[in-house]
Amino acid sequence: MKSRGGVWAAVLALMWWCSGAVAEVATCSGLVPMVYRSDKISITDYGAVGDGKTLNTKAFREAIYRIEHLRRRGGTLLYIPAGVYLTDSFNLTSRMTLYLAKGAVIKATQDTTNWPLIAPLPSYGRGRERPGGRYMSFIHGDGLHDVIITGENGTIDGQGDVWWNMWRQRTLQFTRPNLVEFKDSRGIIISNVIFKNSPFWNIHPVYCSNVVIRYVTILAPSDSPNTDGIDPDSSSHVCIEDSYISTGDDLVAVKSGWDQYGIAYGRPSNDITIRRITGSSPFAGIAVGSETSGGVTNVLAEHITLSNTGIGIHLKTNIGRGGIIRNITISNVFMENIRKGIKIAGDVGDHPDENYDPNALPIMKHIRIKNIWGEKVLEAGLVKGLKNSPFTDICLANVHLFGSSGSRHGPWTCSDVSGGSVEVSPSPCSELISSSQTGACSIPF
CATH class of the missing domain: 2.160.20.10 (Single-stranded right-handed beta-helix, Pectin lyase-like)
Structure with missing residues (x-):
């Protein structure tokens, strides 16, 4: 007999994929046309x-x-x-x-x-x-x-x-x-x-x-070091879809430059779509950062399946990075055998040298993480902003992360963050608990 988590995972998977079969499946095909070349060597x-x-x-x-x-x-x-x-x-x-x-x-x-x-x-x-x-x-x-x-x-x-x-x-x-x-x-x-x-x-x-x-x-x-799968970096209008990735580091990581050099160059990553990715990694499944100094905006990641992975969803930056991370939506993710389900942190990653500006604080806001189901998740989540630059408008909706026996975890770990949540288990930290769906987290799911 299946565990409670196993039954619901099967139901969720069936709902997602059946709905995709009924509706037209979104693809990248119109972004860059495939060209037929008559000259061949x-x-x-x-x-x-x-x-x-x-x-x-x-x-x-x-x-x-x-x-x-x-x-x-x-x-x-x-x-x-x-x-x-x-x-x-x-x-x-x-x-x-x-x-x-x-x-x-x-x-x-x-x-x-x-x-x-x-x-x-x-x-x-x-x-x-x-x-x-x-x-x-x-x-x-x-x-x-x-x-x-x-x-x-x-x-x-x-x-x-x-x-x-x-x-x-x-x-x-x-x-x-x-x-x-x-x-x-x-x-x-x-x-x-x-x-x-x-x-x-x-x-x-x-x-x-x-x-x-x-x-x-x-x-x-x-165990291969730093073998990230796909890293769109200070790039725009990038679409990544329908792929399998199993590497020694993040499967997909959106980047935009490193500390003072990225700030000076000033080229963001924006309009990035990631969908229908399956894979495993000892590090992150879907990541933003930690090199985000040019800014990262308008990222959509959806229909992601992760197994045997360190962190399912990881948004990461650091003091000295500067840059704005905003309008990030991650939805319809199934994860299994995960060390930490969701991590959003402002103290991740190293620096190119000692000349970075400690007053160059990143800004993170307008983050939507919804329709997430996890089984055998060791730790549910951590959301840790910066004291002088709190992360704002962080919203979780329909997020359910279970331990190995199907039981829910204890509270999340949070600091210097504000936002809201709807239907999240285990219950998130107080900073992310909404009294109603009309608050900061009034998003459909």
């Missing part, structure tokens, strides 16, 4: 050998040079047939499609000695892990438009264990490379590809607009 035309041993860097760079300089009308599709293609890092170009056929693997070399270095991001002021520059991502794009990475669920493999070991042994000279990064780019689609074993963050659109990431699988061992 194969990586094997340039001498690539998919034996997993031959180094194919020259073939990739020559093929992409051809796409960039011939500039065929409508762009060009670079076809990667089945096989394992070992290569150093390489740059993409505008108006191209990188297409991985079924059984195709683009695999990063583990020779780190010749890995290119690039400048730090101006909103970070230095590498995220080490001072100075940073290693270029395995697949990189800077100042591009109209780029598609897609295929038949081929694989991009970062072979990150050599980088993870350098991090563990503290022998890194510079910040590790991301698996895929687009910088200052627009009109990007990433779909139907498996990403695995990233050296650092997996997919990082930074200073980008109009980005769609859908139907992807992202995999890394649970």
Whole structure:
């Protein structure tokens, strides 16, 4: 016989997914149109050998040079047939499609000695892990438009264990490379590809607009350090949906710059949609921060399924960050085997150096977390603002988090926060208890 939590979880899941089947399912499809490219070339035309041993860097760079300089009308599709293609890092170009056929693997070399270095991001002021520059991502794009990475669920493999070991042994000279990064780019689609074993963050659109990431699988061992799944960073109009992510760090984390550097650069993340994501992580499922110095506004995350995860929903910032986090809505989340269901905190994350401004206090307001069901949740929640910058208008509605036996937890932990709640169990802290639904938390669910 099912536990009370199990029965209600099944009912909730059925209601959510059946309602989605009856109504039209929201998708990202209109944000960036998928482009058909009549001009097609194969990586094997340039001498690539998919034996997993031959180094194919020259073939990739020559093929992409051809796409960039011939500039065929409508762009060009670079076809990667089945096989394992070992290569150093390489740059993409505008108006191209990188297409991985079924059984195709683009695999990063583990020779780190010749890995290119690039400048730090101006909103970070230095590498995220080490001072100075940073290693270029395995697949990189800077100042591009109209780029598609897609295929038949081929694989991009970062072979990150050599980088993870350098991090563990503290022998890194510079910040590790991301698996895929687009910088200052627009009109990007990433779909139907498996990403695995990233050296650092997996997919990082930074200073980008109009980005769609859908139907992807992202995999890394649970003990792999800082292998975030998808990190939209100082970017706008980003849609992430219908994907499975299992990594060693946050599954999806919205960012916008680090302390004084992010404040000075002043580019927010806004209009971010995250939906129908399933996954597990020892850290957070859906996160905002902790690098939020440019501000984060208008984020919608919905229909999320999490298991074996450290924190289900994590909004995080710190003194010195500055920036405004507002209009964040997270709804229809099912979580199981979670250490902490919901955490909203102003004391999370480190600083790039000692020159941050302790008076640069973040502002967090207009947060809506609703329709949440959790089973085997060790701790229900923590909401901890800052004494001189309390978090305001934090609203919880229809949030039910159960322990391993189906019993409710004790009170939440809260400080320097105001808002309201409707139908929350266990009962939230007094700062978030509404006397009626007409208060700060009068939101439908």
